[in-house]
Amino acid sequence: MTATVRLAARILVIDPDGRVLLFRGFDPARPDDGTWWLTPGGGVDAGETLEDAARRELFEETGFAVDDVGPRLFERHIEFDFESVHYDQTEHYFCVRAEQFPVTRVGWLDHEHRSMFEHRWWSAAELAATDETIYPENLVERLTAILG
Secondary structure, three states: OOOEEEEEEEEEEEOOOOOEEEEEEEOOOOHHHOEEEEOOEEEOOOOOOHHHHHHHHHHHHHOOOOOOOOOOOEEEEEEEEEOOEEEEEEEEEEEEEOOOOOOOOOOOOHHHHHHEEEEEEEOHHHHHHOOOOEEOOOHHHHHHHHHO
């Protein structure tokens, strides 16, 4: 299978108590493969900077608008299958600090409505204790480093 090469911008949204916002999703083409939790974010559009993509994705997926997503914190490379497409994706992560806010689905794309069904604010302790699949895989360590 030929890979679709994709650049993505993802955002760690952290509340004043150190909780990070994650979405629970699954692959509608493979529902028996279970679910996972991931940060808001997605593909970078043509002509868009990583920062612009991070701001856009955050607004589309949560309804929360920000002017500044800060510097890139880290990069992750992953290959995965989603809805029968094989992706070769490089993700760039940003961080936004914010009070918890009501998440809206107004800007969601069709595939997001099909594949994401829950959101939650997670503490580092909850992430460390869960058996759930979390992306990025080292989120507890990343969150701990950000929180100091």
